[in-house]
Amino acid sequence: SVNPDLGSERQTASFCVEKLTALLDGGAEQTRIRRAVVEAIESDPEFSRENQYFQTQNERYEAAVRKAVHLQKKMHEMGWTENGPEYKYIYRALSGDVAFLLHRVFMRSISVLGSDKQIAKWIPLATQHKLIGSYAQTELGHGTYLQGLETTAVFDTATQEFILNTPKISAMKWWPGDMGRSATHTVVFAQLYIHGKCYGIHPFIVQIRSLQDHSLCPGITAGDIGPKMNFEHIDNGYLLLKNVRIPRENMLSKFCEVRPDGTYVRQGSQQINYFTMTTVRVSLIADEVLTPLMKACTIAVRYSVVRRQSKLKPGEQEAKILDYQTQQEKLLPQLAAAYAFHFVNNYLQELFNRGYREIQRKNFDMLPELHALSSGFKAVITQHCTAGVEICLRACGGHGYSLLSGLPSLYTKILASCIYEGENTILLLQTARFLIKCFMAASAGQPVPPSVTYLAAVKHGKCPAKNKLDFLSPDIYTEAYQHVAVRLTSSTAAKLQDLIQSGVKKHDAWNQCTVQLVQAAKAHCHYIAVKNFAETVEKLETKAGIQKIMKHLCDLFALHGIFSNTGAFLHDGYTSAAQMDMVTASYLDLLAVIRKDAVPLVDAFDFTDQNLNSALGSYDGQVYQRLYEWAQKSPTNQMSPAYERYLKPLLHNTLSKL
């Protein structure tokens, strides 16, 4: 039975929830397929996550391997294939709680970096799981700066082998997933040396464990890097190589080859390879970043209409906490951000599909823009969504702090997305470098890519808004965002120029501008996100109340951004203080409007209770009952393990006399 405090929220929805779900999925047919996958996964007890919050790292790992193996069977049973329409929903249905993700990266790296011969040899072995692959790039001493990797691969002409070594402790491979305990093979990135000359980083296939008994191969030291903030189910590993010899054929050689005599040959264009690395940043946004934020919003919003605390008016019933303005101000902007970034993700996917088609036609013109957008949005979205999940967690008070709320594990997992696949600050600086370059080009009248043409059209006007309702006009706020992005880019470009002209060396000057460059990159992405949301809303069908509620969310996303960063808009007087007060008024008004649809808006994300795995967020809102029943199953609910040895002697005064 549904908690009436939650049920009543659903009766007053201003729009059709099912239609919004279909919009999010990209069509009703997609919704149907997704639900079928979820149903098949969740009805299979092998995939249960019920005990997850009680398990040790060892237990989590074992369960993830079990699920990965069982998944092979399941896919066969269900007729799902890796190229089928169901495939992309499996990972979400499992909440990512499965091993061998790096096995797929292993395969992809061979497909992209290997020669046809290498592909023909290794891909079938991997597909049939005659080996388990991993991908060993990061080292203890180097992550971001790939050129600095220290593992060596020396070519021995005599034996036609590469000799791999870890010359010092900082060169130890560290973090590769699936490598700590599972993998038999891995792709090792190492500095290639031929006849004493270094040719830079190259990829090598190395066997690390026996296919017979899983013992470590000669010269290999490997293991698990130990406890982490999350990802207990993954055996992130370390790897030390000592004179490990591999045949010449094991260097992945689509782009570079070492001939038997030691001649080094570079062939083909690596551009498509860079493109692949860039797309990874985009591909993780949906599953690893948006889904956790959507789950956190679902949990926090449902809890906030079930939780009653204190009174708004004396003599009345205690109020739902979502009726407090401060609670709305915490949660509703996160909800708006989840939608905003969902649409940005659609935009990026489309752009990358187009980029892929162009690149296949050998047109690489889009690459710099794609790189800048994927870097910037990876950073901005992971940052924003991580902060959003944390806000949701805190907004649930003490109960949010229990693992059973589901919120702590969402937070500790999404946090990693700010670090992996490019540390966020580094990525924003890459976007900034692109912006500065394009700004200079545009200033010189040269053509620039579409997403940055606005940099050329610097306007020195003022915001034309006359009352608070004007700030519900997408033209008004989009223009304001644009103005700020241009101002931050141009003023930082000017500072950079001034420093260089005053004699500061180029690299020092760059370093002295990086705090402001990061601001410019963020402002650029924020502007595009707002513009894209507004354009998306424009195109929506007006039926079933969808466009109207999405317009509200778009307004909220935009105004929240201004309200939280007023200085950027006030700085040069583009927005006046009086206008900023209008923004605040419109923003606070919107909170009360969207609050009415908060539950339908999270319902539209369509998470099942199993998928949420949260005592606070279930569809029926029976929060307290669930917390109590679940807590009773905790392994800590036995007699105190400290009783006989410590508590009893203490209470009975029979501890060895003090």
Place this chain on the structure above:
Amino acid sequence: SVNPDLGSERQTASFCVEKLTALLDGGAEQTRIRRAVVEAIESDPEFSRENQYFQTQNERYEAAVRKAVHLQKKMHEMGWTENGPEYKYIYRALSGDVAFLLHRVFMRSISVLGSDKQIAKWIPLATQHKLIGSYAQTELGHGTYLQGLETTAVFDTATQEFILNTPKISAMKWWPGDMGRSATHTVVFAQLYIHGKCYGIHPFIVQIRSLQDHSLCPGITAGDIGPKMNFEHIDNGYLLLKNVRIPRENMLSKFCEVRPDGTYVRQGSQQINYFTMTTVRVSLIADEVLTPLMKACTIAVRYSVVRRQSKLKPGEQEAKILDYQTQQEKLLPQLAAAYAFHFVNNYLQELFNRGYREIQRKNFDMLPELHALSSGFKAVITQHCTAGVEICLRACGGHGYSLLSGLPSLYTKILASCIYEGENTILLLQTARFLIKCFMAASAGQPVPPSVTYLAAVKHGKCPAKNKLDFLSPDIYTEAYQHVAVRLTSSTAAKLQDLIQSGVKKHDAWNQCTVQLVQAAKAHCHYIAVKNFAETVEKLETKAGIQKIMKHLCDLFALHGIFSNTGAFLHDGYTSAAQMDMVTASYLDLLAVIRKDAVPLVDAFDFTDQNLNSALGSYDGQVYQRLYEWAQKSPTNQMSPAYERYLKPLLHNTLSKL
């Protein structure tokens, strides 16, 4: 041997580290006592935390109980007493990793709320550990709003007993520490009923477990609430009461008594009791909030001079990451905040000592101000420090994400401080209520408490700064902070008045202003923190470079606050855009200045390696060696537990045929 990249940082300190440590401790003698306590604790293997990151919740709990019991012995051996000078250093030396903290709260509540007779009966029993106490206030359904607690205590004149019940699931006690598995007694807060009339919340001593065999008493259901984001060592518990009868004497009756015939008598003044609740918020700041931030800064700063990544200039050695402006901008403001809040804490301690003396003289005039300051600063400091620890964690990239860095557990623990002892938003609104009241009083020419007299002196001037160096003048920036605090308070007061005059009901009007009220409360605390830091620096001895470096940190703390919140200062034109550019320039300049002393500034916090418990933060900076050696001890470094059952059949193709 110390890593030379760390060692060189210490040789260029601009001040005497030992003198700064003494300043932080409150004198060289205090430093000596603290170090003696740390030495005694750390040389005792019973208190080791070496395996902490590998342990399960059950193991953590058992170790915490063991340590609590052993601590009794240790204190006796060392001659430490609860009133001695060593006592306050024990908890820090143990990193809080010890049980029975609620036993102390149990004792304090009896001392404060109990009659002389009750104190005489229970305190000796508790002191001698003939019972283990807890404190059961929070329920599943109520935390913040105490009046809403639902547990009942009905007086039965016939038997002279109270009958305690949990009438519904939301009334279940939830969260009390030490109660899940250890406590034999607890203080239960319940709604008192006599002859069918409710008299509100009162405290009752209830035995929950047998003193003989620790089994649950009749009518008691209790257990552990299960896994949490941290505090695995504490058995936070639940408690269900079913017709539990306790004698009339068990209601703590210093302030209220139930006579045998059921007459309810209120006696004495509860003011001192409110004062006690208020001081708890201040007392937790040092150990639970500042220490974690100081530790996080120590870890992140030391790591950032040992970690080299990428090059600032081509052809040179890779740069220490602390040489990047963006890394300085992440870490150094946190360091400045740690010092700023340390001095705020001194200020609050002093104020509360004075308040205590006044209250003992039956002068309660200071109470509202003390309540407002303790509420506001509890919220602002916990919020700021939690965010600071998170920034430190993220600034260490992948290695910060490993539990072995120590940062994840610092973060997950400090996060709780935003929730317990008053949820932060609620607390800020209490401060805001005080501000609005005082602002109205001041506007009407009435006297107000010292910390808010500035509200009366609204000035409409402009910031007089003419160049970036002017912003290194404490008068300039303190005045700017003051101006913002006044503006936010007065404008919100005006909005509140306008709403009420336009016919909005008082409570609705308040709710519609709460987002802005929270801003005003934060601005007030920020102003006082800046002012207090500046005044503290003023009074420091100029010897040994201490005053100079503290002045830099004070400037950084102040300018960082402006730089991160420019809109508040630009809004009404008090600060111009040109002045804001000066702030930015001075702020960025300061980063480069303080960067030179970053390591000495964290060394001054004087944490031992054992106390930090971090592979990244050790005094010798041998990061990679430590990570590797420590990881090898992880319980995940055994043969894969999934091999025989899953991996082997998969690799050998002997899984049941697909």
